[in-house]
Amino acid sequence: MNKLNILIAGCGDVGCELARQLISMKCFNVWGLRRNIAKLPGGVNAIQGDLFNTEGLGDWPAQIDYVVYAAAANGRSEEHYQQAYIDGLKNVLGRLVKERYQPNRIFFTSSTSTFHQNRGEWVNETSATQPVKFNGRIMLEAESLLHHAPFPGTAIRFGGIYGPGRNRLISRVQKGEGCPAEPEIYSNRIHRKDCAGIIAHLIRRDMDNMPVDNLYLGVDSNPATTFDVLQWLGRQLNVPLDNKHYPSPQRGNRRCSNQRIIETGYRFYFPDYKSGYSSLIHKISDR
Template sequence: MRMMIFGAGFSGLAISRALAGGCEFAGGTTRSPERFPALQGAGLTPFIYDGGTPSDELSAAIGEVTHLVMSIAPDTAGDPLLAAFSGGLRPSMPKLGWIGYLSTVGVYGDHGGEWVDEETQCKPVSKRSVARLAAEDGWTRLAAEAGIPLAILRLSGIYGPGRNALKTIHDGKARRLVKPGQVFNRIHVADIGGAAALLASKRLGGIYNVTDDMPAPPQDVVSEAARIMGVEPPAEVDFETADLSPMARSFYGENKRVSNARIKTAGYEFMYPDYMAGLKALYSGGAWKG
């Protein structure tokens, strides 16, 4: 396997680590040379990419890849790689045999707390989720034209080392926002890596919700983190009167329970099937600090 990860951030590095033993070559892109050590630490050869046509060096590398992972969020102009490869994938990547696109469960929009799966109609609310769905459609067209299997991984709220309720409590930034009936799914970043590795190794296409087994109220996660740490949780705060940024408040405008049955049927077994297992492992191993 020769892999390139466009946008090797938190999730991209986890995917690289999960596939480390199975790659003859693994490359990853970043906007800044300052992140080169982080990519190299995860087994990636780093390249600079900040939109537009890839550099000659990057183009030469992607000309040899068999697996492509796209983890760059679309901006106001759309997905940068869709524009760069609008003429087709085969001219740039003649050996490509699988594509993974990291999307979000936000494309489903609001479903009033009901269960959704990959067959549920998407009705995104936020501009960022509308852009993600448009990018999904664009990659679906490109992959179909090239005859390459495309796996779309719809991710729920990501947590892991350095990004979790344990750390927010430690940093004094945790809040227990309460909005009656509100639930969210979550996913440990290591399970993103594991699920992507499974799909890549089997060259499976299709849409997969990569999310945990336990949609839960956000305040419950903070309470559990406090319990694990042996500290008092912060006081509950009414969502309606809370001081929130427009973006933070917008997340609470979508309420749904997301099923992960399809990725399990594909053969994936979650390492951290719920936030309780994930937080416990982060704390016991000391990884919660990042």
Template sequence: MANVLIAGCGDLGSGVGLALADAGHQVWGMRRRPEQIPAPIRPLGGDFSRPDGLPELPDALDVVYFIATPGRFEDEAYRLAYVEGMRHLLAALDRQEQSPGRIILVSSSSVYGVTDGGWVDEDTPAEPGGFSGKRLLEAEQLLAESPHTGVIIRFGGIYGPGRERMLRKVRNGEPVVTDPPQYTNRIHRDDCVGALVHLFGLEHPAPLYLGVDNHPCTQEELTDWLADRIGLPRPPKETGSAGGVRGSNKRCRNDRLVASGYRLRYPDYRAGYEAMLADV
């Protein structure tokens, strides 16, 4: 039985915590509003963005997850959540002389600055163009420079129940840039949880993984398929500059994650969105 702390126990963290608690591990979840943490995860109130915001951590932690959620898409919010959050968590572990077996950090594929639709993997240099990717990379570097064993997973665009941005775009008839093609990399929320639980159990994990499904596609392909599936007109097409959503336009490979033994529940967007539409 392992002692597990989930720093940032929101949707993904709660999913991970429930799975690990069900497997017999002791799990603590930390967030600003601990009353929202589901049992049997043990709630801790805390705000890791503040130097005085962390409670006394549970003793003898074996695994720590760091799953930050900035409140706004702004540089300062990302700096506080990711950079200061990681800094304060590492300092708290050091104060309590704790050496967990691994710290698992949820990052993002936005750390890659590729904007021409090219392929990227874990060996592609991380050269982010936007502030979000830069702050995430700072947090990754803090973990890498610490004495702790870090495992980083960079997720693509997360979708699933409650994460329906692309569906809203189609329903609202918002235009899609098709020239040049704009690639998107996606992963279902349940596969994010599954991959994070998988990394917990790996005996010798790599320090870095890309968390995406098997099928990067263009936004045009995705939105046309969604429109056809729900019986709406395909979104209008327009010409735009390269760069995609928030400066991103790339195709991510998940070979390392798959080779480690993880099997996606939803291997492409069709499978994932079919499940979402069936629930609706």
């Protein structure tokens, strides 16, 4: 069987993990587009380019079977988000149309910030989205761009991504910074390996002519309060936490359901924060 060409536009942290997983499947040629190609994993066909420059998108293969748009903003400002998720996506879609590519499907890494619910409610792919912050509004606009493009498109709204190099909560606990138990603030998270795993799983489904929806939530199976996560990490690291003098990290306070992706047959590498963070703690302990 001829290998399929997959373009990962914005092949950063999640994109590189996806590239490694796809290459291991032996049925894909993976092309990674980023500014610093020295950071691409072995086996990836390097495309040195800038997503934010229409004339600087690099040299693409003659045929592209799948596109994964996995860019990350260079900062937390509205301008950075606009550049990464609107301007960059427009540039990629524009080139696909201009050069008459016909990808089978485009995948876009979106965010659960598209939801406005903030009282611990459960949400899923059918829930209303009326975000009040610019990041959620920009992500919704990007999803709309994707779904109005002349190609099949799937957005995956990921929760808080953690994994190697993404140890924000572990670093907080190591400094002894807890948070109050009340009010309860729910958060949703997903290990980097499962971010890539979900995308790879959906690509395989599409290849096998199995149904792929236009939207999924990419979160693990255990929404938990930030207090519970921090206390558990504190016990694992044997660090007493000060829960009085540090506020809860800012989170949306909602519980996201992953039932739709579970129903496709996806099995999580790390189905909850305990299994995911345990793998990180072991790596830290081994240093």
